[in-house]
Amino acid sequence: MCLIHKNIAFDTTELSFVDIQAQFKAQFSTLPAIKDGETVLSDSFNIADYLEAHYPESPSLFGGKKGRLMALFFHEWAASLHSDIAKIAIFDIYCKLKDRDKDYFRSSREKHFQDSLENVQSNSQELAKADLLKKMRVLESYLAKTRYLSGDAPMYSDYIVYGTLKWLLSTSNAFTGEMLTSHVLNWYDSLDRIGTGI
Template sequence: MTRILYSLSGEDRSRPFSPHCWKVVLALHHKGLDFDEVPLAFTEIPTVENEFSKTVPILRDGDRLISDSFQIALYLEEAYPDRPSLFGGEGGKAMARLVEGYSQTTIHPAVSAIALMDIYGMLAPVDQAHFRKTREAFFNKPLEEVFPDREGAIAAFPAKLQPLRHMLRFQPYIGGEKPLFADYIVFGAFQWLKVVSGSVHLPEDDAALQWFERCHGLAGNAQKPADIAI
């Protein structure tokens, strides 16, 4: 049985960049499950699997289709209970929801402030038009004016990670001695920033960067697109 993970890329299909898709990449490796990754452009997503979802990730596992990274993780936990746990129990699921909230309300906006125009530059013309139309409608201003101070956003980024550094004083992963899905949630945001901007914009001695590099090793046997992106 071939599993298919539909992810997001720009014009270069070897550089999938969605933070939510990267969560699932690491979750699948955590479970030791083989899969084929199929990167899609923004405008291609509604064309696959009979318009199953307007967003990725989408996982096809046999006759099952699942969207949304957290729902995919829950599915993998239930469908493959004999494989290493992504949550370590109900408490781990609750913790992951808190981490998801921190990542999406604090880290993701900080990444967007750095990388919005980098993402735009990665896209083919048809997807640039889609990206500009949807983002300008959301922000109610021209794309170039949404985050005008990129250097300031880079300088401000490390401070957003203080809760992560605090945790790393006591343990190597959010999950404790070993990573759990909560780690992959934050990893996805870091990897998004690295793929689209070329760096995570942290000094080499930063504990958050060292944690990111430890997580990177977990995807060492990833399929070709993921290998290139790393």
């Protein structure tokens, strides 16, 4: 969405978990990642910083130094949801993976959690869902006062939180858009239209 925001033409490549390191010569093992000429980098905030520095004539993702600090806060806040999302949907995610990714995903995640994916989700889902919804209250309160997290128009702060929720809603069988509060849902739907080009 950052590339769409900055009106930068791009091509996408779908990668399996097991292909990431080979594709990027083991420089990193997670996505998102971009290749721009000879520059290759990962991590959403690093990518946004790079785009701001190298495409200054395009619409800003931050809106200045103060906006960048706010974007960094929302970046970290969105990351704080990842643990809850894993506990809500870890087995659902596994079930949606391509077969060639399943062994890697199961072994790496079960090593992290020291339990089976099935047990992690079934034993932790309800508590994690409650914790996530509690964290989301701050978003509802914030969006009751402004159309977007960044103000009148969406920027990085919106995209990083939206992307995190999109991940959850695209993978979980137990967490649906109906669970989002009114202002959050309106905000989410607005960004969804931007992301899908509708």
